[in-house]
Amino acid sequence: MTETFGPLSPAVILIVAGLLLPLLKGGLRNGLFLAAPVAALALVWALPLGPGIAIDWLGMQLVPLAPDRMARIFGTAFGIAAVTGALYGISQSSGLEKATALIYAGAAQGIAFAGDLVTLFVFWEILAIGSTLVIWSNGNARAGLRYALIHVLGGVLLLAGISAEIAGAGGVAMHPMRADSIGRWLMLSGILLNAGAFPLSAWVADAYPKASWSGAVFLSAFTTKAAVLVLIRLFPGEPALLWIGLAMAVYGLIYALLENDIRKLLSYSIVGQVGFMVVAVGVGTPLALAAAALHALAHILYKSLLMMAAGSILRATGETRLSALGGLARSMPFTAVAMLIGGLSLAALPLTAGFVSKSAILAALAEDQARFYWFALSAVSAGSFLYIGLKLPWFALFGAPRATVALEPATSMKAAMGLLCVLILGPGCFPGWLMELAPEIAGVPILTIDHILFQILMLIAASCIFVGAWPLLQPKAGFTLDVDWLWRELPRLVVPRWRSNLDKLRLSLSAVGEGLSQGWSAFREETLRRLTLAGNWPTGQIAFWATALLAIYVLIAAL
Template sequence: MTESFGPLSPALVLIVAGLLLPLVRGWLRNALFLAAPVAALALVWLLPLGPGLVVDWLGLGLVPLAPDQLARIFGTAFGIAALAGALYGQSQENVAEKAAALIYAGAAQGIAFAGDLASLFVFWEVMAIGSTVVIWSNGDTRAGLRYALIHVLGGILLFAGIAAEVSASGSVALQAVRADSLGRWLMLAGILVNAGAPPLSAWVADAYPKASWSGTVFLSAFTTKAAVLVLIRLFPGEPALLWFGLAMAVYGMVYALLEDDIRRLLSYSIVGQVGFMLVAVGLGSELALAAAALHAFAHILYKALLMMAAGAILKATGETRLSALGGLAAAMPLVTAAMLVGAFSLAAVPLTAGFVSKSAIMAALAADHAGLFWFALTAVSAGSFLYVGLRLPWFALFRPAGKAPEPRDPAWSMKAAMALLCGAILAIGCFPSVLVPLVPEISGVAILTPDHVLFQLQLLVAASCIFVMVLPLLRPRAGSTLDVDWLWRELPRKVLPAWARFTRPGRAALAVLEDPVRARLSAFSRRFAAELVNAANWRTGQIAFWATTLIAAYVLIAAL
């Protein structure tokens, strides 16, 4: 049965507020910027769990609002991030960024509550537009363009996969599947682009640090975690995700250890922590999927807090390079506390939210006897403490200052937002049982038991000893880190001129074939033109294939 109107969606509240924001001024604009996330977060909990609103569109049953337990988990995390980000960004004067940030957050809520593939895709594309504008609003058009092109590619792959899936099944239902057909592999590939999976992981560290001091807080919360949510819904237990996740975890740790810029370091760590989530999704058990959702929840909180601390340093000093900072702890005590709480949570220090969520992931791995992944992620977790719990605070905050910039005190709203997230992270870490109503699957996981806490502390002490021994090697150095995006951003510029000179004789020899090839292409074009003129019916799969091929080729060429 089709309903003409249903419960109000959290996505609609944020998107409408984002569209209205440029039309109001002064205190009313700031009030709307803060009130919209509050209303959306309230709706996440007021919506009754159930099948949701069904809309009949061209014979397809669309479900744009389908509240369930998973939607409530991610909707709560997205709502807290939007609220904290809006509070943190109260002093941001760029109205385009504020409006785009609300639309971006609203699209993430739309993905969380979407109950069909068509609604999911619409919000997916709105999220890409909103996040691109957040980056562009800081003035870096090239970084925004590269970000947009990557997400256009991901959207094309997702659309082609959805079209193939709908053509094969005749349904737009959002349900768990296996990557056992071309269409489903295309869907999986499109989602993995947004998750920051290799070989396209570099877009995260390339784009996020180019946003403003406040825009990066929003960027850190939504895109990659929305991808994790969709993977939980569509591809639970997909074996390929185990290996993608492990590769991301190692990649994020290695590049974060090498990075000089704080916000790039934290962006690389986003990829690494999403890798933990993908391993859990690939495992596929009930506990593993709940642990992936819980780690996404915790990650949104502590990564937003870390980006807030980095943004406060940037705004106060105009600098985010570790090699140019130092001695800020005494001058910025609240920022120091926020960075330490966020860093310790990322590194799974006991009594923090990250310790709770990583304990659930490790328990799921142990229960499924996934020994390789358990040991690998344990090692990566120790490495995380090296780069974010020791290296980052030591060089940015505690080492004796050389010519460090003179800091300015952050605005009250920035302090309030950091205090809010610090409180949430510590409350979850000290009282994990508060999460059981939200994620009941973790009720049997041993978290604050003496043996588990002792094991984690031993791991952290070992990492600290390694840090002291290799400190000279971890010293930040100014410069850029060579990443895999060099292969398509710089290598063609170096290779193509030489290749043109090398192939010049061959091109002259092949010129004699130009006329026959041109004749065949002309016949091919006439045949397809005739099909268009005669209104011939093309198969959906054929349309999806050619659209994907042509647009993907355009995106790749433009990215060069």
């Protein structure tokens, strides 16, 4: 059946549709915007599992379409994100955002199905360009530029690592490896940068909230999860990923707890949840890798839903700061329910998809006897409920209204949110659906009495702390300093202090330059005068200059 589809990939459908979109108008444009993701998702499932077709290019065996089970899980997640994102954003007026969002989604599918390092790198770069344009399409040039620069760095690291791998191993095949050489560390660093790994995590919360109400939905789904897939393919069982993932989980928790802006809070939370996946990849057993993939799928579902709810609030009130919101449960009941379901799924409430995937990750840690990481991630999971299940809904949805709701969410937006609610609750109530996607988790106890009770006790315990520590958790206007202070604020502090010194240096340099210029003019005039009289040079002087030139030439040649 692969022959039937030939090289047709879900990526190609989306990227071609994205390129065609600006040529269309009105209903045709919206039709293509919605139809392309649906067709791509259908193709993810129509493609038979297999090694894919190898193409010989410049002596390299490229496999641009390798549909294995992992590709199908991530392809499904990316496909659902693209379909619901397009449905949600169909009323978005920016044609540029729609076109670039499709290209961005296509690049994510390209990474999911890439069977070699060269194809991976090509789609990696398209992903970076597409996502940058989604941010830029909302008019925030500076944030887009910062995002682009950090991803240029990631791309360069990955390219250097891939080049070293090809030079060393002599092939472009994607295979599991350890970070045991400089080249592989470069590759791992490039991938981790895209995953939002600590300490370079700040770009996620810097860039994503700068997108439009609909653009942030696409951004929350693809880049970090595509990086998780590449980690699964290239670095399963890499020990460094255990502590890197844990650092991400703790960072995401602390920064989300402190955050006042809903979309920044959700962005920090992305880093935290990707941290869970990275730890699972670090464990590296078949169960752990399947759990990481399922958590990526569940996370894409509930984070898209949360970003949609946040986008609806932004579109309706022009506001996303918790300190300026409240009482939205009455004025926006549909959005409120969506936010609650998304938040409870992130907090792994039983009967949600997040409960299934997080249980699988903890079961994988238990199976591997990774005691420290099991206890640490369980504690982080309890803490996550504080910001997503309690702080966010409490201050945004309940209490006194502080913002005027000017716009109700459009029907298409409600349809997208409703669809995601079903997709979160369905696998939560019937985990067997997810077990068909990843049979490795079949032995994990999920809907057992002791496991359900365990999770409910954790969540109620966290609720007690929330009520008790209420004054400490009040949202406050402001921002939390991050590592990006080094390149965003530090130069502004240092440059004025050094400006006077720089001015003095500039004056000294200009004086030296003036002296040199005068000296050069005199030398030139003297040389010209003497050259015109070259015939009268003494033989000894000619021999001296010829020897000097020869010596310089020999010296350069020797170097």
